[in-house]
Amino acid sequence: MKILVAIKRVVDYNVNIHVRSDNSGVELNNVKMSMNPFDEIAVEEAIRLREAGKAEEVIVVSVGTSACREQIRTALALGADRGILVETDAELQPLAIAKLLVAIVKQEAPMLVITGKQAIDGDNSQTGQMLAALAGMSQATFASELLLGDDTATVTREVDGGLETITVKLPAVVTTDLRLNEPRYASLPNIMKAKKKPIDTCSPEDLGVDVTPGLKILKVTEPPERQAGIILETVEELVDKLQNEAKVI
Amino acid sequence: MTASRSPQDSSRRQLATALASIVGEDNILTESEDLQTWGQDWTRFYSPDPLGIVFPRSVEQVAQLVQYAKNNRLPLVPSGGRTGLSGGAVAMRQELVVSFDKLNKIKSFNETDQTVVVEAGVVTARLQEFAREKSLYYPVDFASSGSSQIGGNIATNAGGIKVLRYGLTRDQVVGLKVVIGTGDILELNRGLIKNATGYDLRHLFIGSEGTLGFIMEATIKLTVPPPPLAVALLAVPDMAHTINLLTTFRRRVTLSAFEFFSDAALTHVVEQSSLSPPFAKRADFYVLLEFERRSEQDMTGAESAFESCAESGWVTDGLLSHTEQQRRDFWQYRERISESIAPFTPYKHDVSVVPSAIPDFLASVDALVAKEYPDFQKIWFGHIGDGNLHLNILKPDTWSVADFRQECERVNDKMLKLVQSYKGSISAEHGIGLLKKSGLHYTRTASEIALMKSLKQVFDPEGVMNPGKLV
Ligand SMILES: Cc1cc2nc3c(=O)[nH]c(=O)nc-3n(C[C@H](O)[C@H](O)[C@H](O)COP(=O)(O)OP(=O)(O)OC[C@H]3O[C@@H](n4cnc5c(N)ncnc54)[C@H](O)[C@@H]3O)c2cc1C
Numbered sequence: 001m002k003i004l005v006a007i008k009r010v011v012d013y014n015v016n017i018h019v020r021s022d023n024s025g026v027e028l029n030n031v032k033m034s035m036n037p038f039d040e041i042a043v044e045e046a047i048r049l050r051e052a053g054k055a056e057e058v059i060v061v062s063v064g065t066s067a068c069r070e071q072i073r074t075a076l077a078l079g080a081d082r083g084i085l086v087e088t089d090a091e092l093q094p095l096a097i098a099k100l101l102v103a104i105v106k107q108e109a110p111m112l113v114i115t116g117k118q119a120i121d122g123d124n125s126q127t128g129q130m131l132a133a134l135a136g137m138s139q140a141t142f143a144s145e146l147l148l149g150d151d152t153a154t155v156t157r158e159v160d161g162g163l164e165t166i167t168v169k170l171p172a173v174v175t176t177d178l179r180l181n182e183p184r185y186a187s188l189p190n191i192m193k194a195k196k197k198p199i200d201t202c203s204p205e206d207l208g209v210d211v212t213p214g215l216k217i218l219k220v221t222e223p224p225e226r227q228a229g230i231i232l233e234t235v236e237e238l239v240d241k242l243q244n245e246a247k248v249i
Numbered sequence: 250m251t252a253s254r255s256p257q258d259s260s261r262r263q264l265a266t267a268l269a270s271i272v273g274e275d276n277i278l279t280e281s282e283d284l285q286t287w288g289q290d291w292t293r294f295y296s297p298d299p300l301g302i303v304f305p306r307s308v309e310q311v312a313q314l315v316q317y318a319k320n321n322r323l324p325l326v327p328s329g330g331r332t333g334l335s336g337g338a339v340a341m342r343q344e345l346v347v348s349f350d351k352l353n354k355i356k357s358f359n360e361t362d363q364t365v366v367v368e369a370g371v372v373t374a375r376l377q378e379f380a381r382e383k384s385l386y387y388p389v390d391f392a393s394s395g396s397s398q399i400g401g402n403i404a405t406n407a408g409g410i411k412v413l414r415y416g417l418t419r420d421q422v423v424g425l426k427v428v429i430g431t432g433d434i435l436e437l438n439r440g441l442i443k444n445a446t447g448y449d450l451r452h453l454f455i456g457s458e459g460t461l462g463f464i465m466e467a468t469i470k471l472t473v474p475p476p477p478l479a480v481a482l483l484a485v486p487d488m489a490h491t492i493n494l495l496t497t498f499r500r501r502v503t504l505s506a507f508e509f510f511s512d513a514a515l516t517h518v519v520e521q522s523s524l525s526p527p528f529a530k531r532a533d534f535y536v537l538l539e540f541e542r543r544s545e546q547d548m549t550g551a552e553s554a555f556e557s558c559a560e561s562g563w564v565t566d567g568l569l570s571h572t573e574q575q576r577r578d579f580w581q582y583r584e585r586i587s588e589s590i591a592p593f594t595p596y597k598h599d600v601s602v603v604p605s606a607i608p609d610f611l612a613s614v615d616a617l618v619a620k621e622y623p624d625f626q627k628i629w630f631g632h633i634g635d636g637n638l639h640l641n642i643l644k645p646d647t648w649s650v651a652d653f654r655q656e657c658e659r660v661n662d663k664m665l666k667l668v669q670s671y672k673g674s675i676s677a678e679h680g681i682g683l684l685k686k687s688g689l690h691y692t693r694t695a696s697e698i699a700l701m702k703s704l705k706q707v708f709d710p711e712g713v714m715n716p717g718k719l720v
Contacts, residue, residue, distance in 0.1 A: 035572070185570075188552065
């Protein structure tokens with residue numbers, strides 16, 4: 001069985017984000033880029049399944065500029081078997097990415113696709129769901145546990161107010177939540193070995209997918225700065241402020 | 250030259266009145282608990298016994314205090330964040346502790362000069378944070394920077410984990426305001442980059458441990474923030490090879506840190522924290538190196554350096570950080586060593602040689618401690634890229650602190666002779682204070698020490714500035 005893992009190159013989780021002065025988007029110049037943290041968890045899960053003998057091959061795919069090779073290499077160093085880069089400099093929205101992934105799914109016919117529940121750049125949480133719908137696969141999102149049966153996957157999902165366990169038919173798309181596993185580190189010997197693993201490159205045109213954005217971004221702005229709090233001396237003062245300034249009581 | 254001991258009881262009240270008139274009654278502490286707290290630094294070998302603690306709030310108050318101390322031969326001990334490791338801030342002979350805790354303002358920032366003027370009591374981490382807010386960088390950093398103060402850093406010329414790339418505290422100081430033992434206030438170098446007007450007195454105060462004067466304010470030069478960084482953690486079978494790693498990596502990447510530690514150090518960190526061991530198969534030693542990752546080429550540079558080290562048998566395994574989180578996680582293995590061995594009352598050696606001498610030096614030290622401390626656990630770590638070894642000896646439960654210390658001091662003498670034979674330093678970055686005073690002559694010649702004493706006489710004629718420390 002093949003597992004396909006979709007990974008995204010995003011601004012590193014620990015980097016302070018700055019909005020470009022022309023409000024066209026987030027400043028990416030000279031900023032550290034890394035693999036989307038939820039996708040690290042997806043890669044780890046796939047490798048564990050292969051190590052446990054549940055899968056034969058783990059393929060990672062990333063859509064974006066040639067720089068995404070770096071994140072594919074990381075996934076290969078972690079243990080994935082081969083990589084696919086769908087290379088494009090175009091602006092990419094979730095629907096376009098989902099369509100490209102559908103094309104890759106058609107080529108590779110994986111029984112399982114694992115990807116992050118969302119990418120921390122746009123926080124859309126759409127790609128996995130759209131892919132499942134377009135490819136006619138089952139979907140199990142926000143997974144905190146994944147058990148593979150012969151032709152089913154049993155997934156514990158993190159939902160509002162608790163956990164939900166569902167069983168879905170394969171082939172399926174599973175999106176990962178934080179608690180699914182703790183990803184390993186890339187070891188240098190494996191990084192060296194990974195250099196010999198193949199990365200195939202294709203373009204959206206090769207896959208016959210139109211990636212023209214359907215949504216137009218009007219403006220990106222910083223969230224309003226929070227005003228400093230004040231410390232009041234008495235309860236009376238508090239009541240007064242709530243009544244007369246905040247007008248909430 | 251030494252100042253008189255505890256003033257007579259009758260004059261105590263007089264003293265209290267005099268001090269209160271200088272700093273105000275609210276800024277004096279004399280409760281025994283407070284005397285314990287402010288009477289010592291991070292060393293745990295001395296019993297604090299200060300007369301009291303004062304918290305001056307201005308340069309003028311400090312100048313008056315020193316005047317008073319000079320006239321009344323009242324010994325003063327300057328006290329910063331008290332994270333010092335040589336007993337420099339210990340008061341155990343009825344000295345008056347002068348704490349800089351309340352002189353903690355960041356006074357001004359000059360964007361053009363990229364300089365900041367800080368009072369001595371500003372905590373190191375706060376200056377780091379301030380620089381970050383200004384999109385700049387203050388590069389002096391170590392595990393105690395959350396408590397240590399700029400004044401204490403300057404008084405000890407603190408080093409830390411970024412020395413390899415940015416130098417010591419000395420290299421960041423472009424101006425100093427000090428109060429010397431005569432009570433005079435000096436303003437030194439005033440932030441100038443170029444100033445060819447003779448003896449640079451500023452540098453005399455950096456590393457002087459409060460024995461010539463008190464640091465009141467410093468003008469600090471900030472620098473541009475580092476580019477994204479990556480860390481490699483390497484498993485090293487033989488510590489003799491650490492310097493080969495340094496040379497190999499330095500040829501291919503710009504290093505910003507190069508640290509090493511032993512498996513015993515790692516074991517303590519793992520036991521005392523929630524961290525899991527970084528490698529499935531343990532090695533005897535580990536090197537943590539950090540480098541600037543401006544482009545993908547820097548990563549490939551590090552990878553190929555690793556490959557050639559592996560071919561030579563100098564490393565057996567390694568990890569490379571790919572995210573900022575991983576970089577921070579890897580640093581934990583190094584940064585937590587001091588705190589995780591602290592419960593074992595470690596006896597700390599902090600010695601240095603030129604980096605090229607490190608392989609031979611480590612081998613000699615290893616032979617010495619194996620022979621002399623067969624039963625004590627030895628924890629190796631240090632800023633090895635700077636030639637700096639922190640060898641810590643742990644106290645077995647069954648030993649009393651006093652016996653343990655005595656035993657370590659017996660061996661210490663041999664250790665220091667060894668350092669001397671390598672033309673090294675018996676205190677790389679922790680200062681001399683009380684703890685290492687008897688060993689000063691292993692690094693400084695008799696004529697140097699005589700000159701140091703003469704200098705002290707010039708700046709502190711009555712011997713009231715941290716007497717008994719350093720020289
Ligand atoms: C966990 C840990 C890790 C450490 N790692 C490092 C390291 O990597 N590198 C390193 O260099 N050090 C290290 N240290 C040692 C220590 O943190 C440094 O020596 C630091 O610079 C001391 O600053 P402080 O403010 O705590 O000074 P204190 O301990 O209060 O005083 C140090 C000396 O300076 C004098 N002094 C203090 N303030 C003034 C002043 N305003 N004017 C004149 N004299 C003054 C004191 O009298 C004393 O002699 C470490 C310590 C700990 C506990």
